Amino acid sequence: METLKVSSKSVTNSVAGAIAGVIRDEGQVEIQAVGAGATNQAVKSIAVARSYLNEECDIVCVPSFTNVEINGEERTAMSFLVEKATK
Template sequence: METLRVSATSRPNAIAGAIAALLRSQGSVEIQAIGPAAVNQTVKALAIARGYLVNDGLDLCAQPEFVKLDVQHEERTALKFSVLAQPLAVPLPVSGAK
C-alpha cells in the first residue's frame, strides 16, 4: 500500500489527485499527517478526492487511527488514514444542482 505524507503546507487539490489516482490503480492508500493543520489538509483532500472519483463509479472509505512515528530520532504521534476504494452505492449530488 502506498503511503502519502501530508504537511500543513500541502495543497489539498494535489493530494486529492494523488489519492484518486492511487485508489483507481491500487484500490487503497495510506495517508499520514502530523499536527492539526496537516490533518485539516488531509480531510479537505479526502472530500475533494470523493468528487474526483464519482465519474468512475467509486467512493472512498477512510479509517483514521493514531500511530507513533520516528521523526528524526524523536517519537511523534500522527494520524494515519487507511483509505479504500469501494463501489459508489448511491450517486452523489452534483455541486450546484437543484
C-alpha cells in the same frame, strides 16, 4: 500499500489528485498527518479526492493513530486508510 505524507503546507488539490491516482491503481492508500494543520489538509484532500472519483467509485476512510519517527523523535500521527467502498 502506498503511504502519502501530508503537511500543513500541502496543496489540497495536489494531494487529492495523488489519492485518486493511487485509489485507481491500487484500490487503497494510507495518508499520514502530524499536527492539526496537516490533519486538516489531509481530511480536505480526502473529501476532494472523493469528488474526483465520484463517477468511478466511492471511497471509505478509516482514521487511526500511528507512531512515526521525525528527526529521530517518535511522534503520534493521524493515519487515514482510504480505500474503494464495497457495495
